[in-house]
Amino acid sequence: QRRGGKGVIGTGQYDEDFVEHLFTASTHDYIMFFMDNGRVYVEKVYEIPEGSRTSKGRAISNVLEMQKHEKIASMICVKDFSEDKHLVLCTRKGIVKKTNLTEYSNFRKGGIIGINIDDDDKLIVARLTKGDDELVLVTHKGMSIRFKETDLRDQGRVTRGVKGITLKGDDVVKALEVVDHQATLLIxxxxxxxxxxxxxxxxxxxxxxxxxxxxxxxxxxxxALSVREEDELMLFTHSGQAVRIPVKDVRVIGRTTQGVRLINLAKGDKLVGISRVVEPDEEAPGIEVVAEAN
Structure with missing residues:
Protein backbone atom coordinates (compact mmCIF):
# COMPACT_ATOMS: atom_id res chain seq x y z
CA GLN A 1 0.00 0.00 0.00
CA ARG A 2 1.00 3.64 -0.22
CA ARG A 3 2.32 5.55 2.78
CA GLY A 4 -0.51 7.14 4.76
CA GLY A 5 -3.12 4.48 3.99
CA LYS A 6 -5.54 3.05 6.52
CA GLY A 7 -4.45 -0.55 6.08
CA VAL A 8 -6.51 -3.69 6.49
CA ILE A 9 -8.50 -4.81 9.50
CA GLY A 10 -8.44 -8.18 11.23
CA THR A 11 -10.79 -9.26 14.01
CA GLY A 12 -8.27 -8.73 16.80
CA GLN A 13 -5.88 -10.98 14.88
CA TYR A 14 -4.03 -10.21 11.65
CA ASP A 15 -5.37 -12.10 8.67
CA GLU A 16 -1.87 -12.67 7.29
CA ASP A 17 1.36 -13.12 9.19
CA PHE A 18 4.57 -12.03 7.53
CA VAL A 19 8.21 -13.04 7.62
CA GLU A 20 10.20 -10.75 9.91
CA HIS A 21 13.44 -12.75 10.10
CA LEU A 22 14.90 -14.88 7.33
CA PHE A 23 18.13 -16.77 7.99
CA THR A 24 20.02 -18.51 5.22
CA ALA A 25 21.70 -21.12 7.37
CA SER A 26 23.39 -24.49 7.19
CA THR A 27 22.07 -27.34 9.31
CA HIS A 28 24.95 -26.93 11.78
CA ASP A 29 24.44 -23.22 12.43
CA TYR A 30 22.91 -22.03 15.70
CA ILE A 31 19.83 -19.89 16.35
CA MET A 32 19.87 -17.92 19.60
CA PHE A 33 16.52 -17.00 21.16
CA PHE A 34 16.67 -14.17 23.73
CA MET A 35 13.77 -13.98 26.19
CA ASP A 36 12.43 -10.81 27.79
CA ASN A 37 13.50 -12.10 31.23
CA GLY A 38 17.15 -12.40 30.13
CA ARG A 39 17.30 -16.14 29.46
CA VAL A 40 18.77 -17.46 26.21
CA TYR A 41 17.94 -20.66 24.34
CA VAL A 42 20.23 -22.00 21.63
CA GLU A 43 19.15 -24.52 19.02
CA LYS A 44 21.00 -26.15 16.15
CA VAL A 45 19.28 -25.41 12.85
CA TYR A 46 18.76 -29.13 12.20
CA GLU A 47 16.69 -29.31 15.42
CA ILE A 48 14.12 -26.90 13.95
CA PRO A 49 11.37 -28.94 12.24
CA GLU A 50 11.76 -28.72 8.47
CA GLY A 51 8.79 -27.79 6.32
CA SER A 52 8.02 -26.95 2.73
CA ARG A 53 8.22 -23.40 1.41
CA THR A 54 4.45 -22.97 1.74
CA SER A 55 3.93 -24.71 5.09
CA LYS A 56 3.04 -22.69 8.20
CA GLY A 57 5.70 -24.16 10.47
CA ARG A 58 5.38 -24.76 14.21
CA ALA A 59 5.02 -22.44 17.17
CA ILE A 60 8.45 -21.85 18.71
CA SER A 61 7.05 -22.73 22.14
CA ASN A 62 6.76 -26.30 20.83
CA VAL A 63 10.45 -26.33 19.90
CA LEU A 64 12.05 -24.67 22.94
CA GLU A 65 11.69 -25.71 26.59
CA MET A 66 10.48 -22.22 27.48
CA GLN A 67 9.46 -21.28 30.99
CA LYS A 68 5.99 -19.98 31.78
CA HIS A 69 5.32 -16.35 30.73
CA GLU A 70 8.57 -16.06 28.73
CA LYS A 71 8.39 -14.09 25.49
CA ILE A 72 10.97 -13.87 22.72
CA ALA A 73 12.59 -10.43 22.66
CA SER A 74 15.17 -11.04 19.94
CA MET A 75 16.75 -13.69 17.69
CA ILE A 76 20.21 -14.09 16.16
CA CYS A 77 21.68 -16.76 13.86
CA VAL A 78 25.42 -17.57 14.15
CA LYS A 79 27.69 -20.09 12.45
CA ASP A 80 29.89 -20.54 15.53
CA PHE A 81 30.81 -18.90 18.82
CA SER A 82 33.94 -17.12 17.60
CA GLU A 83 35.98 -14.70 19.69
CA ASP A 84 35.78 -11.91 17.11
CA LYS A 85 32.01 -11.49 17.62
CA HIS A 86 30.12 -9.90 20.49
CA LEU A 87 26.53 -9.63 21.66
CA VAL A 88 25.11 -6.35 22.92
CA LEU A 89 21.92 -6.65 24.98
CA CYS A 90 19.66 -3.74 25.92
CA THR A 91 16.79 -3.45 28.43
CA ARG A 92 13.80 -1.11 28.73
CA LYS A 93 15.49 0.76 31.58
CA GLY A 94 18.51 1.63 29.42
CA ILE A 95 20.92 -1.01 30.72
CA VAL A 96 23.30 -2.30 28.03
CA LYS A 97 25.76 -5.17 28.20
CA LYS A 98 28.43 -6.48 25.84
CA THR A 99 29.50 -10.11 26.06
CA ASN A 100 31.91 -12.06 23.90
CA LEU A 101 30.06 -14.64 21.83
CA THR A 102 32.22 -17.45 23.23
CA GLU A 103 30.45 -17.02 26.59
CA TYR A 104 27.34 -18.62 25.06
CA SER A 105 29.04 -21.75 23.70
CA ASN A 106 28.22 -23.91 26.75
CA PHE A 107 24.46 -23.75 26.34
CA ARG A 108 21.86 -26.13 27.77
CA LYS A 109 18.52 -27.35 26.47
CA GLY A 110 16.69 -25.62 29.31
CA GLY A 111 18.32 -22.27 28.55
CA ILE A 112 21.08 -20.20 30.12
CA ILE A 113 21.23 -16.74 31.69
CA GLY A 114 22.15 -14.06 29.17
CA ILE A 115 21.82 -11.05 31.46
CA ASN A 116 20.75 -10.41 35.04
CA ILE A 117 17.67 -8.20 34.85
CA ASP A 118 16.02 -6.17 37.62
CA ASP A 119 12.51 -7.26 38.60
CA ASP A 120 10.93 -4.15 37.04
CA ASP A 121 12.94 -4.37 33.80
CA LYS A 122 12.82 -6.42 30.57
CA LEU A 123 15.22 -7.28 27.78
CA ILE A 124 14.08 -5.67 24.52
CA VAL A 125 16.78 -6.50 21.96
CA ALA A 126 20.06 -8.30 21.25
CA ARG A 127 22.45 -7.31 18.47
CA LEU A 128 25.50 -9.11 17.05
CA THR A 129 28.49 -6.76 16.78
CA LYS A 130 32.12 -6.75 15.68
CA GLY A 131 33.53 -5.12 18.81
CA ASP A 132 34.23 -1.72 17.24
CA ASP A 133 30.76 -0.74 15.99
CA GLU A 134 28.70 2.28 17.03
CA LEU A 135 25.31 1.94 18.75
CA VAL A 136 22.17 4.09 18.89
CA LEU A 137 19.48 3.92 21.57
CA VAL A 138 16.05 5.54 21.04
CA THR A 139 13.59 6.14 23.88
CA HIS A 140 9.80 6.26 24.22
CA LYS A 141 9.86 10.04 24.75
CA GLY A 142 11.94 10.73 21.66
CA MET A 143 15.48 10.96 23.03
CA SER A 144 18.48 9.16 21.55
CA ILE A 145 22.15 8.55 22.19
CA ARG A 146 24.91 7.33 19.88
CA PHE A 147 28.11 5.96 21.38
CA LYS A 148 31.02 3.70 20.50
CA GLU A 149 30.77 0.02 21.30
CA THR A 150 34.25 0.30 22.81
CA ASP A 151 32.62 2.31 25.63
CA LEU A 152 31.34 -1.08 26.79
CA ARG A 153 33.78 -3.57 28.26
CA ASP A 154 33.15 -7.28 27.81
CA GLN A 155 31.23 -8.78 30.72
CA GLY A 156 30.24 -12.32 31.60
CA ARG A 157 26.78 -13.71 30.94
CA VAL A 158 25.59 -13.62 34.54
CA THR A 159 26.02 -9.86 35.00
CA ARG A 160 23.68 -6.86 34.91
CA GLY A 161 25.40 -4.53 32.47
CA VAL A 162 25.90 -0.76 32.63
CA LYS A 163 23.87 2.37 31.94
CA GLY A 164 23.54 3.11 28.24
CA ILE A 165 21.45 6.26 28.56
CA THR A 166 20.19 8.38 31.45
CA LEU A 167 16.40 8.26 31.32
CA LYS A 168 14.21 11.05 32.65
CA GLY A 169 11.07 10.28 34.64
CA ASP A 170 9.19 7.23 33.37
CA ASP A 171 10.93 7.15 29.97
CA VAL A 172 12.03 3.75 28.62
CA VAL A 173 14.22 2.55 25.75
CA LYS A 174 12.31 1.40 22.66
CA ALA A 175 15.15 0.41 20.32
CA LEU A 176 18.85 -0.36 19.98
CA GLU A 177 20.42 -0.33 16.51
CA VAL A 178 23.96 -0.83 15.22
CA VAL A 179 25.01 2.15 13.10
CA ASP A 180 25.02 1.24 9.40
CA HIS A 181 26.36 4.04 7.20
CA GLN A 182 24.62 2.48 4.18
CA ALA A 183 21.25 2.77 5.95
CA THR A 184 19.10 5.37 7.70
CA LEU A 185 17.38 5.37 11.09
CA LEU A 186 13.58 5.27 10.82
CA ILE A 187 11.58 6.44 13.84
CA ALA A 224 12.97 2.67 15.55
CA LEU A 225 14.67 0.58 12.87
CA SER A 226 17.80 0.72 10.75
CA VAL A 227 16.43 0.54 7.19
CA ARG A 228 17.64 0.64 3.60
CA GLU A 229 15.95 2.10 0.55
CA GLU A 230 14.75 -1.28 -0.75
CA ASP A 231 13.16 -2.39 2.55
CA GLU A 232 9.46 -2.55 3.38
CA LEU A 233 7.70 -2.00 6.71
CA MET A 234 4.66 -3.41 8.46
CA LEU A 235 2.78 -0.98 10.71
CA PHE A 236 0.35 -2.19 13.39
CA THR A 237 -2.32 -0.21 15.24
CA HIS A 238 -4.04 -0.81 18.56
CA SER A 239 -7.36 -1.47 16.82
CA GLY A 240 -5.89 -4.25 14.68
CA GLN A 241 -5.13 -2.43 11.44
CA ALA A 242 -2.03 -3.42 9.49
CA VAL A 243 -0.45 -1.55 6.60
CA ARG A 244 2.62 -2.44 4.55
CA ILE A 245 4.64 0.40 3.03
CA PRO A 246 7.94 0.75 1.13
CA VAL A 247 10.71 2.54 3.02
CA LYS A 248 11.49 4.68 -0.03
CA ASP A 249 8.14 6.47 0.49
CA VAL A 250 9.43 7.87 3.79
CA ARG A 251 11.75 10.74 2.93
CA VAL A 252 15.07 11.39 4.66
CA ILE A 253 14.91 14.55 6.78
CA GLY A 254 16.64 16.10 9.77
CA ARG A 255 16.78 14.73 13.29
CA THR A 256 14.72 17.44 15.04
CA THR A 257 11.67 17.14 12.78
CA GLN A 258 8.29 15.45 13.07
CA GLY A 259 8.29 13.60 9.76
CA VAL A 260 5.48 12.49 7.46
CA ARG A 261 2.30 10.49 7.97
CA LEU A 262 2.97 6.75 7.73
CA ILE A 263 -0.61 5.61 8.38
CA ASN A 264 -4.00 7.30 8.76
CA LEU A 265 -5.32 6.50 12.22
CA ALA A 266 -8.94 6.54 13.32
CA LYS A 267 -9.81 8.81 16.23
CA GLY A 268 -8.43 7.35 19.45
CA ASP A 269 -6.31 4.73 17.65
CA LYS A 270 -2.52 4.50 18.01
CA LEU A 271 0.41 2.96 16.17
CA VAL A 272 1.69 0.20 18.46
CA GLY A 273 4.30 -1.65 16.42
CA ILE A 274 6.61 -1.51 13.41
CA SER A 275 8.60 -4.32 11.79
CA ARG A 276 10.84 -4.71 8.79
CA VAL A 277 9.47 -7.15 6.20
CA VAL A 278 11.77 -9.76 4.69
CA GLU A 279 10.84 -11.26 1.33
CA PRO A 280 11.79 -14.96 1.16
CA ASP A 281 13.76 -16.03 -1.90
CA GLU A 282 11.94 -18.97 -3.43
CA GLU A 283 15.20 -20.37 -4.80
CA ALA A 284 17.30 -20.05 -1.65
CA PRO A 285 16.99 -22.30 1.42
CA GLY A 286 16.56 -20.57 4.73
CA ILE A 287 14.97 -20.48 8.15
CA GLU A 288 11.89 -18.27 8.18
CA VAL A 289 10.51 -16.77 11.36
CA VAL A 290 6.99 -15.40 11.22
CA ALA A 291 6.31 -12.30 13.29
CA GLU A 292 3.58 -12.16 15.88
CA ALA A 293 1.00 -9.48 15.28
CA ASN A 294 1.24 -7.84 18.69
Whole structure:
Protein backbone atom coordinates (compact mmCIF):
# COMPACT_ATOMS: atom_id res chain seq x y z
CA GLN A 1 0.00 0.00 0.00
CA ARG A 2 1.00 3.64 -0.22
CA ARG A 3 2.32 5.55 2.78
CA GLY A 4 -0.51 7.14 4.76
CA GLY A 5 -3.12 4.48 3.99
CA LYS A 6 -5.54 3.05 6.52
CA GLY A 7 -4.45 -0.55 6.08
CA VAL A 8 -6.51 -3.69 6.49
CA ILE A 9 -8.50 -4.81 9.50
CA GLY A 10 -8.44 -8.18 11.23
CA THR A 11 -10.79 -9.26 14.01
CA GLY A 12 -8.27 -8.73 16.80
CA GLN A 13 -5.88 -10.98 14.88
CA TYR A 14 -4.03 -10.21 11.65
CA ASP A 15 -5.37 -12.10 8.67
CA GLU A 16 -1.87 -12.67 7.29
CA ASP A 17 1.36 -13.12 9.19
CA PHE A 18 4.57 -12.03 7.53
CA VAL A 19 8.21 -13.04 7.62
CA GLU A 20 10.20 -10.75 9.91
CA HIS A 21 13.44 -12.75 10.10
CA LEU A 22 14.90 -14.88 7.33
CA PHE A 23 18.13 -16.77 7.99
CA THR A 24 20.02 -18.51 5.22
CA ALA A 25 21.70 -21.12 7.37
CA SER A 26 23.39 -24.49 7.19
CA THR A 27 22.07 -27.34 9.31
CA HIS A 28 24.95 -26.93 11.78
CA ASP A 29 24.44 -23.22 12.43
CA TYR A 30 22.91 -22.03 15.70
CA ILE A 31 19.83 -19.89 16.35
CA MET A 32 19.87 -17.92 19.60
CA PHE A 33 16.52 -17.00 21.16
CA PHE A 34 16.67 -14.17 23.73
CA MET A 35 13.77 -13.98 26.19
CA ASP A 36 12.43 -10.81 27.79
CA ASN A 37 13.50 -12.10 31.23
CA GLY A 38 17.15 -12.40 30.13
CA ARG A 39 17.30 -16.14 29.46
CA VAL A 40 18.77 -17.46 26.21
CA TYR A 41 17.94 -20.66 24.34
CA VAL A 42 20.23 -22.00 21.63
CA GLU A 43 19.15 -24.52 19.02
CA LYS A 44 21.00 -26.15 16.15
CA VAL A 45 19.28 -25.41 12.85
CA TYR A 46 18.76 -29.13 12.20
CA GLU A 47 16.69 -29.31 15.42
CA ILE A 48 14.12 -26.90 13.95
CA PRO A 49 11.37 -28.94 12.24
CA GLU A 50 11.76 -28.72 8.47
CA GLY A 51 8.79 -27.79 6.32
CA SER A 52 8.02 -26.95 2.73
CA ARG A 53 8.22 -23.40 1.41
CA THR A 54 4.45 -22.97 1.74
CA SER A 55 3.93 -24.71 5.09
CA LYS A 56 3.04 -22.69 8.20
CA GLY A 57 5.70 -24.16 10.47
CA ARG A 58 5.38 -24.76 14.21
CA ALA A 59 5.02 -22.44 17.17
CA ILE A 60 8.45 -21.85 18.71
CA SER A 61 7.05 -22.73 22.14
CA ASN A 62 6.76 -26.30 20.83
CA VAL A 63 10.45 -26.33 19.90
CA LEU A 64 12.05 -24.67 22.94
CA GLU A 65 11.69 -25.71 26.59
CA MET A 66 10.48 -22.22 27.48
CA GLN A 67 9.46 -21.28 30.99
CA LYS A 68 5.99 -19.98 31.78
CA HIS A 69 5.32 -16.35 30.73
CA GLU A 70 8.57 -16.06 28.73
CA LYS A 71 8.39 -14.09 25.49
CA ILE A 72 10.97 -13.87 22.72
CA ALA A 73 12.59 -10.43 22.66
CA SER A 74 15.17 -11.04 19.94
CA MET A 75 16.75 -13.69 17.69
CA ILE A 76 20.21 -14.09 16.16
CA CYS A 77 21.68 -16.76 13.86
CA VAL A 78 25.42 -17.57 14.15
CA LYS A 79 27.69 -20.09 12.45
CA ASP A 80 29.89 -20.54 15.53
CA PHE A 81 30.81 -18.90 18.82
CA SER A 82 33.94 -17.12 17.60
CA GLU A 83 35.98 -14.70 19.69
CA ASP A 84 35.78 -11.91 17.11
CA LYS A 85 32.01 -11.49 17.62
CA HIS A 86 30.12 -9.90 20.49
CA LEU A 87 26.53 -9.63 21.66
CA VAL A 88 25.11 -6.35 22.92
CA LEU A 89 21.92 -6.65 24.98
CA CYS A 90 19.66 -3.74 25.92
CA THR A 91 16.79 -3.45 28.43
CA ARG A 92 13.80 -1.11 28.73
CA LYS A 93 15.49 0.76 31.58
CA GLY A 94 18.51 1.63 29.42
CA ILE A 95 20.92 -1.01 30.72
CA VAL A 96 23.30 -2.30 28.03
CA LYS A 97 25.76 -5.17 28.20
CA LYS A 98 28.43 -6.48 25.84
CA THR A 99 29.50 -10.11 26.06
CA ASN A 100 31.91 -12.06 23.90
CA LEU A 101 30.06 -14.64 21.83
CA THR A 102 32.22 -17.45 23.23
CA GLU A 103 30.45 -17.02 26.59
CA TYR A 104 27.34 -18.62 25.06
CA SER A 105 29.04 -21.75 23.70
CA ASN A 106 28.22 -23.91 26.75
CA PHE A 107 24.46 -23.75 26.34
CA ARG A 108 21.86 -26.13 27.77
CA LYS A 109 18.52 -27.35 26.47
CA GLY A 110 16.69 -25.62 29.31
CA GLY A 111 18.32 -22.27 28.55
CA ILE A 112 21.08 -20.20 30.12
CA ILE A 113 21.23 -16.74 31.69
CA GLY A 114 22.15 -14.06 29.17
CA ILE A 115 21.82 -11.05 31.46
CA ASN A 116 20.75 -10.41 35.04
CA ILE A 117 17.67 -8.20 34.85
CA ASP A 118 16.02 -6.17 37.62
CA ASP A 119 12.51 -7.26 38.60
CA ASP A 120 10.93 -4.15 37.04
CA ASP A 121 12.94 -4.37 33.80
CA LYS A 122 12.82 -6.42 30.57
CA LEU A 123 15.22 -7.28 27.78
CA ILE A 124 14.08 -5.67 24.52
CA VAL A 125 16.78 -6.50 21.96
CA ALA A 126 20.06 -8.30 21.25
CA ARG A 127 22.45 -7.31 18.47
CA LEU A 128 25.50 -9.11 17.05
CA THR A 129 28.49 -6.76 16.78
CA LYS A 130 32.12 -6.75 15.68
CA GLY A 131 33.53 -5.12 18.81
CA ASP A 132 34.23 -1.72 17.24
CA ASP A 133 30.76 -0.74 15.99
CA GLU A 134 28.70 2.28 17.03
CA LEU A 135 25.31 1.94 18.75
CA VAL A 136 22.17 4.09 18.89
CA LEU A 137 19.48 3.92 21.57
CA VAL A 138 16.05 5.54 21.04
CA THR A 139 13.59 6.14 23.88
CA HIS A 140 9.80 6.26 24.22
CA LYS A 141 9.86 10.04 24.75
CA GLY A 142 11.94 10.73 21.66
CA MET A 143 15.48 10.96 23.03
CA SER A 144 18.48 9.16 21.55
CA ILE A 145 22.15 8.55 22.19
CA ARG A 146 24.91 7.33 19.88
CA PHE A 147 28.11 5.96 21.38
CA LYS A 148 31.02 3.70 20.50
CA GLU A 149 30.77 0.02 21.30
CA THR A 150 34.25 0.30 22.81
CA ASP A 151 32.62 2.31 25.63
CA LEU A 152 31.34 -1.08 26.79
CA ARG A 153 33.78 -3.57 28.26
CA ASP A 154 33.15 -7.28 27.81
CA GLN A 155 31.23 -8.78 30.72
CA GLY A 156 30.24 -12.32 31.60
CA ARG A 157 26.78 -13.71 30.94
CA VAL A 158 25.59 -13.62 34.54
CA THR A 159 26.02 -9.86 35.00
CA ARG A 160 23.68 -6.86 34.91
CA GLY A 161 25.40 -4.53 32.47
CA VAL A 162 25.90 -0.76 32.63
CA LYS A 163 23.87 2.37 31.94
CA GLY A 164 23.54 3.11 28.24
CA ILE A 165 21.45 6.26 28.56
CA THR A 166 20.19 8.38 31.45
CA LEU A 167 16.40 8.26 31.32
CA LYS A 168 14.21 11.05 32.65
CA GLY A 169 11.07 10.28 34.64
CA ASP A 170 9.19 7.23 33.37
CA ASP A 171 10.93 7.15 29.97
CA VAL A 172 12.03 3.75 28.62
CA VAL A 173 14.22 2.55 25.75
CA LYS A 174 12.31 1.40 22.66
CA ALA A 175 15.15 0.41 20.32
CA LEU A 176 18.85 -0.36 19.98
CA GLU A 177 20.42 -0.33 16.51
CA VAL A 178 23.96 -0.83 15.22
CA VAL A 179 25.01 2.15 13.10
CA ASP A 180 25.02 1.24 9.40
CA HIS A 181 26.36 4.04 7.20
CA GLN A 182 24.62 2.48 4.18
CA ALA A 183 21.25 2.77 5.95
CA THR A 184 19.10 5.37 7.70
CA LEU A 185 17.38 5.37 11.09
CA LEU A 186 13.58 5.27 10.82
CA ILE A 187 11.58 6.44 13.84
CA UNK A 188 7.79 6.05 14.10
CA UNK A 189 5.49 7.73 16.62
CA UNK A 190 2.24 6.42 18.09
CA UNK A 191 0.39 9.20 16.22
CA UNK A 192 1.23 7.54 12.89
CA UNK A 193 3.98 10.01 11.97
CA UNK A 194 7.48 8.88 11.05
CA UNK A 195 10.73 9.86 9.38
CA UNK A 196 14.12 8.66 8.26
CA UNK A 197 17.33 10.45 9.22
CA UNK A 198 20.99 9.88 8.43
CA UNK A 199 23.02 8.43 11.28
CA UNK A 200 25.31 11.44 10.90
CA UNK A 201 22.48 13.53 12.40
CA UNK A 202 23.17 11.78 15.71
CA UNK A 203 26.51 12.99 17.03
CA UNK A 204 28.79 10.66 18.96
CA UNK A 205 28.54 10.98 22.73
CA UNK A 206 29.80 9.12 25.75
CA UNK A 207 27.76 6.19 27.01
CA UNK A 208 25.39 7.00 29.87
CA UNK A 209 24.49 10.57 28.92
CA UNK A 210 21.00 12.03 28.49
CA UNK A 211 21.33 12.04 24.71
CA UNK A 212 19.78 14.37 22.13
CA UNK A 213 16.28 14.84 20.71
CA UNK A 214 15.56 12.15 18.12
CA UNK A 215 12.21 13.45 16.90
CA UNK A 216 10.36 16.72 17.45
CA UNK A 217 6.80 15.67 18.12
CA UNK A 218 4.25 15.52 20.93
CA UNK A 219 3.73 11.80 20.27
CA UNK A 220 5.55 8.92 21.91
CA UNK A 221 7.98 6.78 19.92
CA UNK A 222 6.56 3.38 18.96
CA UNK A 223 9.78 2.01 17.49
CA ALA A 224 12.97 2.67 15.55
CA LEU A 225 14.67 0.58 12.87
CA SER A 226 17.80 0.72 10.75
CA VAL A 227 16.43 0.54 7.19
CA ARG A 228 17.64 0.64 3.60
CA GLU A 229 15.95 2.10 0.55
CA GLU A 230 14.75 -1.28 -0.75
CA ASP A 231 13.16 -2.39 2.55
CA GLU A 232 9.46 -2.55 3.38
CA LEU A 233 7.70 -2.00 6.71
CA MET A 234 4.66 -3.41 8.46
CA LEU A 235 2.78 -0.98 10.71
CA PHE A 236 0.35 -2.19 13.39
CA THR A 237 -2.32 -0.21 15.24
CA HIS A 238 -4.04 -0.81 18.56
CA SER A 239 -7.36 -1.47 16.82
CA GLY A 240 -5.89 -4.25 14.68
CA GLN A 241 -5.13 -2.43 11.44
CA ALA A 242 -2.03 -3.42 9.49
CA VAL A 243 -0.45 -1.55 6.60
CA ARG A 244 2.62 -2.44 4.55
CA ILE A 245 4.64 0.40 3.03
CA PRO A 246 7.94 0.75 1.13
CA VAL A 247 10.71 2.54 3.02
CA LYS A 248 11.49 4.68 -0.03
CA ASP A 249 8.14 6.47 0.49
CA VAL A 250 9.43 7.87 3.79
CA ARG A 251 11.75 10.74 2.93
CA VAL A 252 15.07 11.39 4.66
CA ILE A 253 14.91 14.55 6.78
CA GLY A 254 16.64 16.10 9.77
CA ARG A 255 16.78 14.73 13.29
CA THR A 256 14.72 17.44 15.04
CA THR A 257 11.67 17.14 12.78
CA GLN A 258 8.29 15.45 13.07
CA GLY A 259 8.29 13.60 9.76
CA VAL A 260 5.48 12.49 7.46
CA ARG A 261 2.30 10.49 7.97
CA LEU A 262 2.97 6.75 7.73
CA ILE A 263 -0.61 5.61 8.38
CA ASN A 264 -4.00 7.30 8.76
CA LEU A 265 -5.32 6.50 12.22
CA ALA A 266 -8.94 6.54 13.32
CA LYS A 267 -9.81 8.81 16.23
CA GLY A 268 -8.43 7.35 19.45
CA ASP A 269 -6.31 4.73 17.65
CA LYS A 270 -2.52 4.50 18.01
CA LEU A 271 0.41 2.96 16.17
CA VAL A 272 1.69 0.20 18.46
CA GLY A 273 4.30 -1.65 16.42
CA ILE A 274 6.61 -1.51 13.41
CA SER A 275 8.60 -4.32 11.79
CA ARG A 276 10.84 -4.71 8.79
CA VAL A 277 9.47 -7.15 6.20
CA VAL A 278 11.77 -9.76 4.69
CA GLU A 279 10.84 -11.26 1.33
CA PRO A 280 11.79 -14.96 1.16
CA ASP A 281 13.76 -16.03 -1.90
CA GLU A 282 11.94 -18.97 -3.43
CA GLU A 283 15.20 -20.37 -4.80
CA ALA A 284 17.30 -20.05 -1.65
CA PRO A 285 16.99 -22.30 1.42
CA GLY A 286 16.56 -20.57 4.73
CA ILE A 287 14.97 -20.48 8.15
CA GLU A 288 11.89 -18.27 8.18
CA VAL A 289 10.51 -16.77 11.36
CA VAL A 290 6.99 -15.40 11.22
CA ALA A 291 6.31 -12.30 13.29
CA GLU A 292 3.58 -12.16 15.88
CA ALA A 293 1.00 -9.48 15.28
CA ASN A 294 1.24 -7.84 18.69
Missing amino acids: AGDNGMGKRSSYEEYRLQSRGGSGVIATKTQAFVTG
